[in-house]
Amino acid sequence: MKKLTISIVSSALLLMSSSLLAAVDYLDFAKNTLLGCAHPTADAKEAKAEYVNPPALNGDVTTARVRVFYKGWIKSNSMLVDIHYREAGSIKQIKAEVLEDSSSTGHSGDCTYLKGWQDI
Numbered sequence: 001m002k003k004l005t006i007s008i009v010s011s012a013l014l015l016m017s018s019s020l021l022a023a024v025d026y027l028d029f030a031k032n033t034l035l036g037c038a039h040p041t042a043d044a045k046e047a048k049a050e051y052v053n054p055p056a057l058n059g060d061v062t063t064a065r066v067r068v069f070y071k072g073w074i075k076s077n078s079m080l081v082d083i084h085y086r087e088a089g090s091i092k093q094i095k096a097e098v099l100e101d102s103s104s105t106g107h108s109g110d111c112t113y114l115k116g117w118q119d120i
Contacts, residue, residue, distance in 0.1 A: 024085045024094065024120075026055060026064040034081065034096050035068050038107035038114065042070045052080065061086045065099075077102040086117070093117040 031049040035042050053065035062085045069078045080100040086093050096113045112118050 023062075023087060023092070024055075024083075026066055026083050026085075027051070029083060029094070030066040030068050030081060030096075034083070034111070034113055035070055035079070037111040038079065038096075038098065038101075039070065039072075039103065042072070044070075046071055055085075060088065072103050072105075074104070079103070079107070092120050094120050 027049040031047050032044045035044050035047055047068055047070040049066055049068045051064060052067050053063075055062050055064040064083050065080065066083060067078055067080050069076065071077070078100075079098060079102070082097045082099060084095050084097070094113065095115075095117045098107055098114060101107055107114065
């Protein structure tokens with residue numbers, strides 16, 4: 001009975017932590033939201049996103065490192081970003097940090113996700 005209880009509790013905790021990690025589709029966010037915010041002229045339909053580091057929970061923040069490949073005016077580019085997600089009750093927030101960007105024009109300074117936590 002004791003082993004069964006421990007197993008059930010362990011399974012519940014694992015499911016809860018997995019649901020937090022999966023609360024955001026980081027690849028979709030990077031490609032379809034963040035790319036357009038950081039590079040308004042980039043076409044998300046032609047972009048591709050992949051994990052460099054999959055989502056990992058550290059304290060109350062889940063972070064994923066994603067590389068986005070997109071076409072610029074002159075050449076193909078890539079942008080490496082850390083996407084941070086946190087959830088407290090009904091409050092869900094996200095922010096991003098550009099680590100590298102091969103675009104010669106850089107990213108837009110107007111992108112709210114690059115300025116701090118944003119409600120989602």
